[in-house]
Amino acid sequence: MHGIPRSRILTGTGALVLALVGLLAACGPSTRPAAGPAEDTGGYRGALLTTPRPKPDFTLVDTSERPFDFRKETDGFLTLLFFGYTHCPDICPLHMANLAAVMRKLPPDITERIKVVFVTVDPERDTPAVLRAWLDHFDPRFIGLTGTQEAIDAAQQATGVPVAVKEDLGNGQYAVSHAAYVLVYTTDNLAHIAYPSGIRQSDWAHDLPRLVKKGWQGQ
């Protein structure tokens, strides 16, 4: 693998090393993304997870300030889970705006079987009211969850995404680094597929109805 001993890569400390491996693997001479249509993802346009991930078990607080048991409340629904924050200017609102635009165009018999869950990684600024106002810009059906920092960190760990980290921007401002992809759980309560930043409305419009109607029809 480009002259780097594999054993050393694998003993490295996680994400950064893996990122390097990923970059090396992905930018090779015959570059085609694994998330391309058809052959690698059973026709879906998201990115296949090599190991399906179980739907995480966590309870946070929704925008009406009631406890929300994620597994229980989303059981039986195609569930889209995204961690982000409302002060995020770039990727989060684009994901949400694209999803909202697609949800508006899909028929009700599809959308009523989908739950979109946005978990803030910035509970300090994203109160239930702030979250609700932000989500209503996109789609009032979108579910917003918050909680204590500890509970949100635990939810990210249970989900298996990198735990968000606060970044100081000076003058009292800060940003939060967080997972850039939307995880999609089918009704088998597994995520087989994720949607990275860069996914398009046409990709969502292609995949969501199929995921709702057929469940996981991948590998």
Add this chain to the structure above:
Amino acid sequence: MKSSVYRVPRRLTGLSGMLLVLLLASACGGTRHGAVTGEPTPTPTAAVSAATRVGALVIRDVFTPAPASPDTAAVYFTVQNTGDGDDALLTAATDIADEVQLHRTVMEGGAMKMQPVPRIAVPAHGEARLARGGLHVMLLGLRRPLREGDRFELRLTFERAGAVTVTVPVRAATAAPGAATAPPTPAMGH
């Protein structure tokens, strides 16, 4: 590509494996999912900002997506350098925000991170593209709400060309015209 995926040892399970696949999907610029794209937005003529010139620089495709946040917004544009000398964007300023910074969104191990950058190079006979998922001007502490159709002024200061004010139209939240490095996809059925 496929063989690269399967070369990954089985020990790389769980998050690691997931990260790998995601990286495969997003690591390379210019691949289908490599560039961050909203939709190719039809551009009503009224929303097109005319190119602004200062010195050897041409600034075009300036816009901000209508922010859902009352506090923050990002501004995107392309700066083309028609001259023989390298230039760089040093600062941006506007009356509508408490603080303006130059940022880059970077991916690190499946997480995205916003990094302040001290300057944005505009090489001679080249261009700087501020686009979704990459470089942007970050407005922090908005002093008034921005809605689609609004406009505001942004003052850009370049190392060589000096300062210039551009008008920034607020466009749809899904707008991403400057990010079209990926091939266009078929439009949705409408």
